[in-house]
Amino acid sequence: MSTRVAPEDQRSWTVGLRTRLSTLVPPGQALPDRQPAYVASWIYVFGVLSLASLLVVLGTGAALAVGGAAWWHESSLGHFVNSMHLWSVELFFATMVVHLWGKFWMAAWRGRRALTWSTGVVAFVTSIGAAFTGYLSQSNFDSQWISAEAKDGINSIGVGAWFNVLNPGQMLLWHALLVPVVVVAVVVWHIVLVRRHGVVPPLDALPDSGEGR
Amino acid sequence: MVTIAVRPPRGTTPDSHDFPTRPYDLVKEFVIALVAMTLLTAVLAAAFSSPDEKAITMQGWATADPADVVATATAELAGTTTSATYGAPYNHASDGQKLLGLPLQKWGGVRIPVDSADLVLQPLEAQTGNDAVTSAVQQWRAASSTQQQAWATGYSDALAAAPGGDPAKAATGDYGPVPELAAGLLAVAQSGGLEGGLTSSGNFYGGDQTRAMLLLSDGAYLEDLAVAQKLGGDQWGMMNETGNYPGQPWMWLYTFWYQVQPFSTSENADALVWGLMMVLTLALMFVPLIPGLRDIPRWIPVHRLIWRDHYRRHPSVRR
Numbered sequence: 150m151s152t153r154v155a156p157e158d159q160r161s162w163t164v165g166l167r168t169r170l171s172t173l174v175p176p177g178q179a180l181p182d183r184q185p186a187y188v189a190s191w192i193y194v195f196g197v198l199s200l201a202s203l204l205v206v207l208g209t210g211a212a213l214a215v216g217g218a219a220w221w222h223e224s225s226l227g228h229f230v231n232s233m234h235l236w237s238v239e240l241f242f243a244t245m246v247v248h249l250w251g252k253f254w255m256a257a258w259r260g261r262r263a264l265t266w267s268t269g270v271v272a273f274v275t276s277i278g279a280a281f282t283g284y285l286s287q288s289n290f291d292s293q294w295i296s297a298e299a300k301d302g303i304n305s306i307g308v309g310a311w312f313n314v315l316n317p318g319q320m321l322l323w324h325a326l327l328v329p330v331v332v333v334a335v336v337v338w339h340i341v342l343v344r345r346h347g348v349v350p351p352l353d354a355l356p357d358s359g360e361g362r
Numbered sequence: 363m364v365t366i367a368v369r370p371p372r373g374t375t376p377d378s379h380d381f382p383t384r385p386y387d388l389v390k391e392f393v394i395a396l397v398a399m400t401l402l403t404a405v406l407a408a409a410f411s412s413p414d415e416k417a418i419t420m421q422g423w424a425t426a427d428p429a430d431v432v433a434t435a436t437a438e439l440a441g442t443t444t445s446a447t448y449g450a451p452y453n454h455a456s457d458g459q460k461l462l463g464l465p466l467q468k469w470g471g472v473r474i475p476v477d478s479a480d481l482v483l484q485p486l487e488a489q490t491g492n493d494a495v496t497s498a499v500q501q502w503r504a505a506s507s508t509q510q511q512a513w514a515t516g517y518s519d520a521l522a523a524a525p526g527g528d529p530a531k532a533a534t535g536d537y538g539p540v541p542e543l544a545a546g547l548l549a550v551a552q553s554g555g556l557e558g559g560l561t562s563s564g565n566f567y568g569g570d571q572t573r574a575m576l577l578l579s580d581g582a583y584l585e586d587l588a589v590a591q592k593l594g595g596d597q598w599g600m601m602n603e604t605g606n607y608p609g610q611p612w613m614w615l616y617t618f619w620y621q622v623q624p625f626s627t628s629e630n631a632d633a634l635v636w637g638l639m640m641v642l643t644l645a646l647m648f649v650p651l652i653p654g655l656r657d658i659p660r661w662i663p664v665h666r667l668i669w670r671d672h673y674r675r676h677p678s679v680r681r
Contacts (some may be wrong), residue, residue: 182384183386190668197400211438229407229408232408232410235413235607236410237403238403239406240399240403255659260377266649281613284603290414291603292593293575298595301459302635304467304632305459307468309450310471316569317568317570347379351672
Protein backbone atom coordinates (compact mmCIF):
# COMPACT_ATOMS: atom_id res chain seq x y z
CA MET A 150 0.00 0.00 0.00
CA SER A 151 1.43 3.35 -0.90
CA THR A 152 0.99 6.37 1.29
CA ARG A 153 -0.10 9.52 -0.41
CA VAL A 154 1.72 12.66 0.65
CA ALA A 155 -0.58 15.62 0.99
CA PRO A 156 0.54 18.72 -0.94
CA GLU A 157 1.18 20.62 2.30
CA ASP A 158 3.45 17.78 3.54
CA GLN A 159 5.52 17.92 0.36
CA ARG A 160 6.81 21.27 1.52
CA SER A 161 7.74 19.85 4.94
CA TRP A 162 11.46 19.90 5.73
CA THR A 163 11.02 16.59 7.52
CA VAL A 164 9.43 14.91 4.49
CA GLY A 165 12.09 16.43 2.28
CA LEU A 166 14.93 15.14 4.46
CA ARG A 167 13.30 11.70 4.78
CA THR A 168 12.90 11.46 1.04
CA ARG A 169 16.47 12.55 0.50
CA LEU A 170 17.85 10.03 2.99
CA SER A 171 15.75 7.19 1.59
CA THR A 172 17.07 7.79 -1.92
CA LEU A 173 20.73 8.30 -1.02
CA VAL A 174 21.68 4.70 -1.76
CA PRO A 175 19.89 2.45 -4.28
CA PRO A 176 17.79 -0.29 -2.63
CA GLY A 177 19.93 -3.26 -1.62
CA GLN A 178 23.22 -1.45 -2.19
CA ALA A 179 23.82 -0.23 1.37
CA LEU A 180 24.76 -3.75 2.45
CA PRO A 181 25.02 -5.71 -0.81
CA ASP A 182 25.49 -9.49 -0.82
CA ARG A 183 26.77 -9.49 -4.40
CA GLN A 184 29.50 -7.50 -6.12
CA PRO A 185 30.47 -6.84 -9.73
CA ALA A 186 32.52 -9.70 -11.10
CA TYR A 187 35.44 -7.39 -11.93
CA VAL A 188 36.06 -6.72 -8.22
CA ALA A 189 38.93 -9.13 -7.82
CA SER A 190 42.08 -7.51 -6.46
CA TRP A 191 43.80 -7.07 -3.13
CA ILE A 192 43.68 -3.33 -3.66
CA TYR A 193 39.99 -3.39 -2.72
CA VAL A 194 40.87 -4.62 0.76
CA PHE A 195 42.64 -1.39 1.72
CA GLY A 196 39.49 0.72 1.85
CA VAL A 197 37.97 -1.72 4.34
CA LEU A 198 41.25 -1.90 6.26
CA SER A 199 41.32 1.93 6.48
CA LEU A 200 37.83 1.91 7.95
CA ALA A 201 38.68 -0.92 10.36
CA SER A 202 41.83 0.84 11.59
CA LEU A 203 39.88 4.09 11.98
CA LEU A 204 37.54 2.26 14.35
CA VAL A 205 40.55 1.03 16.35
CA VAL A 206 41.82 4.63 16.44
CA LEU A 207 38.46 5.86 17.72
CA GLY A 208 38.14 3.04 20.26
CA THR A 209 41.61 3.49 21.73
CA GLY A 210 41.12 7.27 21.68
CA ALA A 211 37.90 6.89 23.63
CA ALA A 212 39.69 4.69 26.18
CA LEU A 213 42.41 7.33 26.57
CA ALA A 214 39.75 10.02 27.04
CA VAL A 215 38.12 7.99 29.81
CA GLY A 216 41.49 7.65 31.57
CA GLY A 217 42.16 11.39 31.43
CA ALA A 218 44.93 13.51 29.95
CA ALA A 219 47.70 12.29 32.29
CA TRP A 220 46.64 8.62 32.56
CA TRP A 221 48.98 7.27 29.92
CA HIS A 222 52.01 8.94 31.52
CA GLU A 223 51.37 7.27 34.89
CA SER A 224 49.96 3.83 34.17
CA SER A 225 51.41 0.90 32.21
CA LEU A 226 47.92 0.03 30.99
CA GLY A 227 47.39 3.62 29.93
CA HIS A 228 50.74 3.60 28.13
CA PHE A 229 49.79 0.40 26.30
CA VAL A 230 46.47 1.91 25.22
CA ASN A 231 48.36 4.97 24.02
CA SER A 232 50.72 2.70 22.08
CA MET A 233 47.71 1.04 20.44
CA HIS A 234 46.38 4.48 19.62
CA LEU A 235 49.69 5.44 17.97
CA TRP A 236 50.04 2.23 15.96
CA SER A 237 46.43 2.18 14.85
CA VAL A 238 46.99 5.71 13.53
CA GLU A 239 50.10 4.52 11.69
CA LEU A 240 48.11 1.64 10.18
CA PHE A 241 45.21 3.93 9.35
CA PHE A 242 47.45 6.23 7.34
CA ALA A 243 49.39 3.37 5.72
CA THR A 244 46.21 1.65 4.52
CA MET A 245 44.61 4.96 3.53
CA VAL A 246 47.61 5.96 1.40
CA VAL A 247 47.64 2.57 -0.40
CA HIS A 248 43.86 2.92 -0.88
CA LEU A 249 44.31 6.42 -2.30
CA TRP A 250 47.09 5.38 -4.68
CA GLY A 251 45.06 2.37 -5.78
CA LYS A 252 42.06 4.54 -6.55
CA PHE A 253 44.29 6.98 -8.43
CA TRP A 254 45.61 4.30 -10.79
CA MET A 255 42.06 2.97 -11.22
CA ALA A 256 40.94 6.52 -12.16
CA ALA A 257 38.20 5.81 -9.66
CA TRP A 258 36.62 9.23 -10.19
CA ARG A 259 35.10 8.10 -13.50
CA GLY A 260 31.35 7.75 -13.88
CA ARG A 261 30.23 10.71 -11.75
CA ARG A 262 32.47 9.65 -8.87
CA ALA A 263 34.44 12.90 -8.62
CA LEU A 264 32.82 13.73 -5.28
CA THR A 265 33.70 10.29 -3.96
CA TRP A 266 37.35 11.01 -4.78
CA SER A 267 37.23 14.51 -3.30
CA THR A 268 35.64 13.38 -0.04
CA GLY A 269 38.36 10.74 0.22
CA VAL A 270 41.04 13.43 -0.15
CA VAL A 271 39.27 15.61 2.43
CA ALA A 272 39.15 12.62 4.79
CA PHE A 273 42.90 12.13 4.31
CA VAL A 274 43.76 15.80 4.87
CA THR A 275 41.45 16.10 7.88
CA SER A 276 43.00 12.96 9.34
CA ILE A 277 46.40 14.67 9.12
CA GLY A 278 44.89 17.46 11.22
CA ALA A 279 43.60 14.90 13.70
CA ALA A 280 47.00 13.23 14.00
CA PHE A 281 48.78 16.57 14.23
CA THR A 282 46.60 17.81 17.11
CA GLY A 283 47.15 14.42 18.73
CA TYR A 284 50.89 15.00 18.79
CA LEU A 285 50.22 18.42 20.33
CA SER A 286 48.01 16.86 23.01
CA GLN A 287 50.58 14.40 24.32
CA SER A 288 51.91 16.85 26.94
CA ASN A 289 55.49 15.69 26.53
CA PHE A 290 58.66 16.86 24.78
CA ASP A 291 57.29 16.07 21.33
CA SER A 292 54.30 18.31 22.03
CA GLN A 293 56.54 21.15 23.19
CA TRP A 294 58.83 21.03 20.18
CA ILE A 295 56.15 20.38 17.55
CA SER A 296 54.04 23.26 18.89
CA ALA A 297 57.05 25.59 18.93
CA GLU A 298 57.80 24.68 15.30
CA ALA A 299 54.23 24.53 14.05
CA LYS A 300 53.17 27.92 15.35
CA ASP A 301 55.26 29.67 12.70
CA GLY A 302 53.54 27.93 9.81
CA ILE A 303 50.05 28.50 11.15
CA ASN A 304 50.74 32.07 12.25
CA SER A 305 52.27 32.90 8.86
CA ILE A 306 48.86 32.65 7.18
CA GLY A 307 47.04 34.49 9.99
CA VAL A 308 45.26 31.46 11.44
CA GLY A 309 47.23 31.10 14.68
CA ALA A 310 44.99 33.45 16.62
CA TRP A 311 42.10 31.00 16.33
CA PHE A 312 44.11 27.77 16.14
CA ASN A 313 46.74 28.32 18.83
CA VAL A 314 49.07 25.33 18.85
CA LEU A 315 50.78 26.63 21.99
CA ASN A 316 47.54 26.15 23.95
CA PRO A 317 47.37 22.42 24.80
CA GLY A 318 43.87 22.72 26.26
CA GLN A 319 42.59 24.07 22.97
CA MET A 320 44.48 21.44 20.98
CA LEU A 321 43.16 18.60 23.15
CA LEU A 322 39.60 19.71 22.43
CA TRP A 323 40.32 19.95 18.70
CA HIS A 324 41.89 16.49 18.82
CA ALA A 325 39.32 14.71 20.96
CA LEU A 326 36.15 16.32 19.63
CA LEU A 327 36.18 18.77 16.73
CA VAL A 328 38.48 17.06 14.22
CA PRO A 329 37.19 13.50 14.84
CA VAL A 330 33.62 14.69 14.26
CA VAL A 331 34.68 16.08 10.89
CA VAL A 332 36.72 12.97 10.00
CA VAL A 333 33.86 10.62 10.84
CA ALA A 334 31.30 12.78 9.03
CA VAL A 335 33.43 12.93 5.87
CA VAL A 336 34.19 9.20 6.00
CA VAL A 337 30.47 8.40 6.35
CA TRP A 338 29.75 10.69 3.40
CA HIS A 339 32.51 8.97 1.40
CA ILE A 340 31.11 5.50 2.16
CA VAL A 341 27.57 6.56 1.26
CA LEU A 342 28.89 7.82 -2.08
CA VAL A 343 30.77 4.55 -2.66
CA ARG A 344 27.64 2.53 -1.98
CA ARG A 345 25.49 4.93 -4.01
CA HIS A 346 27.60 4.79 -7.16
CA GLY A 347 29.07 1.33 -6.73
CA VAL A 348 32.66 0.31 -7.43
CA VAL A 349 34.13 1.88 -10.56
CA PRO A 350 34.39 -0.54 -13.51
CA PRO A 351 37.71 -1.22 -15.26
CA LEU A 352 38.67 1.28 -17.95
CA ASP A 353 36.67 0.62 -21.13
CA ALA A 354 34.78 -2.31 -19.59
CA LEU A 355 31.34 -3.15 -20.97
CA PRO A 356 28.46 -4.28 -18.75
CA ASP A 357 27.27 -6.91 -21.24
CA SER A 358 30.66 -8.56 -21.68
CA GLY A 359 29.38 -11.81 -20.19
CA GLU A 360 31.78 -11.59 -17.27
CA GLY A 361 30.77 -13.64 -14.24
CA ARG A 362 28.15 -15.63 -16.09
CA MET B 363 18.73 -14.50 -25.65
CA VAL B 364 21.51 -12.89 -27.60
CA THR B 365 22.97 -9.73 -26.21
CA ILE B 366 24.86 -7.32 -28.41
CA ALA B 367 27.66 -5.32 -26.89
CA VAL B 368 27.16 -1.66 -27.64
CA ARG B 369 30.35 0.18 -26.91
CA PRO B 370 29.65 3.47 -25.13
CA PRO B 371 31.42 6.61 -26.34
CA ARG B 372 35.04 6.74 -25.23
CA GLY B 373 35.36 8.57 -21.92
CA THR B 374 31.97 7.48 -20.58
CA THR B 375 31.77 4.97 -17.77
CA PRO B 376 28.92 2.47 -17.54
CA ASP B 377 26.94 2.02 -14.33
CA SER B 378 28.59 -0.55 -12.08
CA HIS B 379 25.15 -1.89 -11.15
CA ASP B 380 24.65 -3.07 -14.73
CA PHE B 381 27.60 -5.48 -14.60
CA PRO B 382 27.29 -9.20 -13.88
CA THR B 383 27.77 -9.97 -10.19
CA ARG B 384 28.89 -12.77 -7.94
CA PRO B 385 28.26 -13.53 -4.22
CA TYR B 386 30.06 -11.35 -1.73
CA ASP B 387 29.89 -11.12 2.09
CA LEU B 388 30.57 -7.48 2.95
CA VAL B 389 29.89 -7.79 6.68
CA LYS B 390 32.13 -10.83 7.03
CA GLU B 391 34.95 -9.05 5.21
CA PHE B 392 34.64 -6.04 7.50
CA VAL B 393 34.56 -8.12 10.71
CA ILE B 394 37.67 -10.03 9.61
CA ALA B 395 39.37 -6.70 8.77
CA LEU B 396 38.45 -5.23 12.15
CA VAL B 397 39.74 -8.24 14.06
CA ALA B 398 42.93 -8.31 11.97
CA MET B 399 43.67 -4.60 12.46
CA THR B 400 42.94 -4.79 16.20
CA LEU B 401 45.29 -7.73 16.62
CA LEU B 402 47.98 -6.17 14.43
CA THR B 403 47.72 -2.94 16.41
CA ALA B 404 48.04 -4.80 19.71
CA VAL B 405 51.09 -6.72 18.46
CA LEU B 406 52.78 -3.54 17.22
CA ALA B 407 51.99 -1.77 20.50
CA ALA B 408 53.37 -4.65 22.55
CA ALA B 409 56.49 -4.94 20.40
CA PHE B 410 57.35 -1.27 19.88
CA SER B 411 55.42 0.67 22.58
CA SER B 412 55.23 4.46 22.06
CA PRO B 413 57.59 7.34 22.84
CA ASP B 414 57.02 9.53 25.87
CA GLU B 415 60.00 11.82 26.36
CA LYS B 416 59.17 13.92 29.40
CA ALA B 417 58.35 17.57 28.85
CA ILE B 418 61.08 20.09 29.61
CA THR B 419 60.45 21.98 32.81
CA MET B 420 61.57 25.53 33.51
CA GLN B 421 63.45 24.13 36.50
CA GLY B 422 65.18 21.59 34.24
CA TRP B 423 66.12 24.36 31.82
CA ALA B 424 67.51 26.51 34.63
CA THR B 425 69.49 23.62 36.09
CA ALA B 426 70.90 22.36 32.80
CA ASP B 427 71.66 25.70 31.15
CA PRO B 428 71.45 28.64 33.59
CA ALA B 429 73.41 30.94 31.24
CA ASP B 430 70.75 30.39 28.56
CA VAL B 431 67.99 31.39 30.99
CA VAL B 432 69.85 34.60 31.92
CA ALA B 433 70.59 35.43 28.27
CA THR B 434 66.97 34.76 27.29
CA ALA B 435 65.57 36.87 30.15
CA THR B 436 67.88 39.73 29.18
CA ALA B 437 66.91 39.49 25.52
CA GLU B 438 63.21 39.51 26.49
CA LEU B 439 63.83 42.78 28.36
CA ALA B 440 65.77 44.16 25.39
CA GLY B 441 62.97 43.15 23.04
CA THR B 442 65.29 41.20 20.76
CA THR B 443 63.96 37.65 21.13
CA THR B 444 62.02 35.84 18.44
CA SER B 445 58.70 36.35 20.22
CA ALA B 446 59.45 40.02 20.97
CA THR B 447 59.96 40.75 17.27
CA TYR B 448 57.35 38.28 16.04
CA GLY B 449 54.32 40.34 15.01
CA ALA B 450 50.80 38.90 14.91
CA PRO B 451 49.19 37.25 16.74
CA TYR B 452 51.42 38.28 19.70
CA ASN B 453 52.37 41.92 19.03
CA HIS B 454 52.81 44.65 16.43
CA ALA B 455 56.62 44.43 16.33
CA SER B 456 56.68 43.40 12.65
CA ASP B 457 54.41 42.61 9.72
CA GLY B 458 55.39 38.97 9.91
CA GLN B 459 55.53 36.70 6.88
CA LYS B 460 53.93 37.44 3.54
CA LEU B 461 52.46 35.26 0.83
CA LEU B 462 52.73 36.73 -2.69
CA GLY B 463 53.21 40.11 -1.05
CA LEU B 464 50.06 39.75 1.06
CA PRO B 465 50.68 40.19 4.82
CA LEU B 466 48.32 37.41 5.87
CA GLN B 467 50.03 37.13 9.26
CA LYS B 468 49.42 40.82 9.98
CA TRP B 469 45.84 40.54 8.76
CA GLY B 470 45.26 37.81 11.35
CA GLY B 471 45.54 40.51 14.00
CA VAL B 472 47.10 40.65 17.48
CA ARG B 473 44.67 38.39 19.29
CA ILE B 474 47.04 36.83 21.86
CA PRO B 475 48.86 39.92 23.19
CA VAL B 476 52.29 39.12 24.65
CA ASP B 477 54.71 41.70 26.07
CA SER B 478 58.13 40.07 26.04
CA ALA B 479 59.37 42.05 29.06
CA ASP B 480 56.40 40.80 31.05
CA LEU B 481 57.54 37.22 30.48
CA VAL B 482 60.34 38.16 32.92
CA LEU B 483 58.70 40.82 35.08
CA GLN B 484 55.39 39.13 35.82
CA PRO B 485 56.86 36.10 37.64
CA LEU B 486 59.18 38.44 39.58
CA GLU B 487 56.33 40.75 40.60
CA ALA B 488 54.40 37.75 41.87
CA GLN B 489 57.23 37.08 44.32
CA THR B 490 57.31 38.46 47.85
CA GLY B 491 60.15 38.66 50.35
CA ASN B 492 62.98 39.38 47.93
CA ASP B 493 63.71 43.08 48.39
CA ALA B 494 66.53 43.20 45.84
CA VAL B 495 64.29 41.84 43.08
CA THR B 496 61.36 44.03 44.12
CA SER B 497 63.62 47.07 44.01
CA ALA B 498 65.02 46.05 40.61
CA VAL B 499 61.51 45.70 39.16
CA GLN B 500 60.57 49.15 40.53
CA GLN B 501 63.72 50.67 39.04
CA TRP B 502 62.94 49.09 35.67
CA ARG B 503 59.33 50.25 35.70
CA ALA B 504 60.35 53.81 36.59
CA ALA B 505 62.87 54.13 33.75
CA SER B 506 62.16 55.42 30.25
CA SER B 507 61.93 52.93 27.42
CA THR B 508 65.15 54.35 25.95
CA GLN B 509 66.95 53.75 29.23
CA GLN B 510 65.49 50.26 29.54
CA GLN B 511 66.63 49.45 26.03
CA ALA B 512 70.17 50.73 26.72
CA TRP B 513 70.51 48.72 29.94
CA ALA B 514 69.17 45.46 28.51
CA THR B 515 71.04 45.70 25.21
CA GLY B 516 74.29 46.54 26.99
CA TYR B 517 73.97 43.56 29.32
CA SER B 518 72.92 41.29 26.45
CA ASP B 519 76.07 42.25 24.53
CA ALA B 520 78.20 41.71 27.62
CA LEU B 521 76.72 38.22 28.11
CA ALA B 522 77.32 37.36 24.47
CA ALA B 523 80.99 38.37 24.84
CA ALA B 524 81.51 36.53 28.14
CA PRO B 525 83.20 33.08 27.99
CA GLY B 526 80.41 30.47 27.81
CA GLY B 527 77.86 33.25 28.28
CA ASP B 528 78.60 33.01 32.00
CA PRO B 529 77.02 36.01 33.76
CA ALA B 530 79.79 35.88 36.38
CA LYS B 531 82.34 36.58 33.64
CA ALA B 532 80.42 39.40 31.95
CA ALA B 533 82.23 42.72 31.67
CA THR B 534 81.13 45.35 34.14
CA GLY B 535 79.03 48.25 32.90
CA ASP B 536 75.91 50.29 33.48
CA TYR B 537 73.19 47.71 33.07
CA GLY B 538 70.77 49.19 35.60
CA PRO B 539 68.59 46.53 37.25
CA VAL B 540 68.85 44.09 34.33
CA PRO B 541 71.42 41.70 35.95
CA GLU B 542 69.26 41.50 39.09
CA LEU B 543 66.11 40.88 37.03
CA ALA B 544 67.70 38.15 34.91
CA ALA B 545 69.30 36.51 37.95
CA GLY B 546 65.96 36.82 39.75
CA LEU B 547 64.15 34.94 36.96
CA LEU B 548 66.86 32.27 37.03
CA ALA B 549 66.39 31.85 40.78
CA VAL B 550 62.61 31.55 40.41
CA ALA B 551 63.08 28.96 37.65
CA GLN B 552 65.63 26.97 39.67
CA SER B 553 63.27 26.86 42.63
CA GLY B 554 60.49 25.40 40.46
CA GLY B 555 58.43 28.53 41.00
CA LEU B 556 58.32 29.44 37.32
CA GLU B 557 56.22 26.37 36.56
CA GLY B 558 52.74 27.76 36.07
CA GLY B 559 53.91 31.30 36.79
CA LEU B 560 53.27 32.35 33.23
CA THR B 561 50.25 30.18 32.60
CA SER B 562 47.86 30.58 35.51
CA SER B 563 47.92 34.39 35.56
CA GLY B 564 45.83 34.44 38.70
CA ASN B 565 43.53 31.67 37.53
CA PHE B 566 43.33 28.39 39.43
CA TYR B 567 43.08 26.50 36.13
CA GLY B 568 46.01 27.47 33.93
CA GLY B 569 45.60 25.47 30.73
CA ASP B 570 47.15 27.86 28.22
CA GLN B 571 50.94 27.44 27.87
CA THR B 572 51.38 30.08 25.15
CA ARG B 573 53.51 32.50 27.17
CA ALA B 574 55.59 29.78 28.83
CA MET B 575 56.22 28.13 25.47
CA LEU B 576 57.25 31.44 23.90
CA LEU B 577 59.76 32.05 26.72
CA LEU B 578 61.12 28.51 26.48
CA SER B 579 61.45 28.59 22.70
CA ASP B 580 63.15 31.99 22.81
CA GLY B 581 66.06 30.25 24.53
CA ALA B 582 68.52 27.92 22.83
CA TYR B 583 67.97 24.95 25.17
CA LEU B 584 64.74 23.59 23.60
CA GLU B 585 66.07 23.72 20.06
CA ASP B 586 69.41 22.19 21.06
CA LEU B 587 67.60 19.18 22.54
CA ALA B 588 65.33 18.93 19.50
CA VAL B 589 68.24 19.02 17.07
CA ALA B 590 69.97 16.31 19.10
CA GLN B 591 66.80 14.22 18.54
CA LYS B 592 66.91 14.98 14.77
CA LEU B 593 63.82 17.15 15.00
CA GLY B 594 65.26 20.36 13.58
CA GLY B 595 63.54 22.17 10.72
CA ASP B 596 66.38 21.19 8.35
CA GLN B 597 66.20 17.58 9.60
CA TRP B 598 62.63 16.95 8.36
CA GLY B 599 61.42 18.34 11.70
CA MET B 600 57.86 17.47 12.56
CA MET B 601 57.83 14.36 10.40
CA ASN B 602 60.13 12.74 12.95
CA GLU B 603 59.44 11.76 16.52
CA THR B 604 61.66 11.23 19.56
CA GLY B 605 63.26 7.78 19.55
CA ASN B 606 63.18 5.24 16.76
CA TYR B 607 59.52 5.58 15.90
CA PRO B 608 57.86 6.18 12.55
CA GLY B 609 56.61 9.64 13.53
CA GLN B 610 54.36 11.33 10.98
CA PRO B 611 55.45 10.08 7.54
CA TRP B 612 52.19 11.41 6.09
CA MET B 613 53.69 14.89 6.48
CA TRP B 614 56.68 14.16 4.24
CA LEU B 615 55.54 16.46 1.45
CA TYR B 616 55.03 19.37 3.86
CA THR B 617 58.44 18.97 5.52
CA PHE B 618 60.11 18.24 2.18
CA TRP B 619 59.82 21.85 0.99
CA TYR B 620 61.76 23.14 4.00
CA GLN B 621 64.77 21.10 2.84
CA VAL B 622 65.08 22.70 -0.61
CA GLN B 623 65.57 26.10 -2.19
CA PRO B 624 64.03 28.65 -2.20
CA PHE B 625 62.11 27.65 0.92
CA SER B 626 65.12 26.56 2.98
CA THR B 627 66.57 30.08 2.95
CA SER B 628 63.49 32.26 2.50
CA GLU B 629 62.32 34.76 5.13
CA ASN B 630 58.77 33.79 4.16
CA ALA B 631 59.35 30.04 4.09
CA ASP B 632 56.40 29.15 6.32
CA ALA B 633 53.88 31.22 4.35
CA LEU B 634 55.28 29.94 1.03
CA VAL B 635 55.14 26.30 2.10
CA TRP B 636 51.61 26.66 3.47
CA GLY B 637 50.49 28.41 0.30
CA LEU B 638 52.09 25.74 -1.88
CA MET B 639 50.57 22.93 0.18
CA MET B 640 47.12 24.48 -0.11
CA VAL B 641 47.50 24.60 -3.90
CA LEU B 642 48.74 20.98 -4.01
CA THR B 643 45.93 19.81 -1.73
CA LEU B 644 43.33 21.50 -3.93
CA ALA B 645 44.97 19.93 -6.98
CA LEU B 646 44.72 16.49 -5.37
CA MET B 647 41.09 17.16 -4.46
CA PHE B 648 40.18 18.24 -7.96
CA VAL B 649 42.25 15.69 -9.90
CA PRO B 650 39.06 14.46 -11.62
CA LEU B 651 38.59 17.92 -13.13
CA ILE B 652 42.18 18.62 -14.20
CA PRO B 653 43.00 17.56 -17.78
CA GLY B 654 46.33 15.82 -18.02
CA LEU B 655 46.47 14.93 -14.35
CA ARG B 656 43.30 12.86 -14.60
CA ASP B 657 44.61 11.12 -17.71
CA ILE B 658 47.79 9.75 -16.10
CA PRO B 659 46.11 6.44 -15.09
CA ARG B 660 45.17 5.89 -18.72
CA TRP B 661 48.70 6.66 -19.94
CA ILE B 662 50.46 4.53 -17.33
CA PRO B 663 48.32 1.40 -17.23
CA VAL B 664 48.77 0.24 -13.65
CA HIS B 665 45.05 -0.59 -13.86
CA ARG B 666 45.97 -3.53 -16.12
CA LEU B 667 47.61 -5.09 -13.04
CA ILE B 668 44.79 -4.20 -10.66
CA TRP B 669 42.11 -5.68 -12.92
CA ARG B 670 44.37 -8.26 -14.55
CA ASP B 671 41.72 -11.02 -14.24
CA HIS B 672 39.19 -8.86 -16.02
CA TYR B 673 41.56 -7.89 -18.83
CA ARG B 674 42.76 -11.51 -19.17
CA ARG B 675 39.16 -12.57 -19.71
CA HIS B 676 38.53 -9.68 -22.06
CA PRO B 677 41.76 -9.24 -24.05
CA SER B 678 39.97 -7.32 -26.77
CA VAL B 679 39.14 -4.45 -24.46
CA ARG B 680 41.22 -1.54 -25.57
CA ARG B 681 43.30 0.40 -23.15
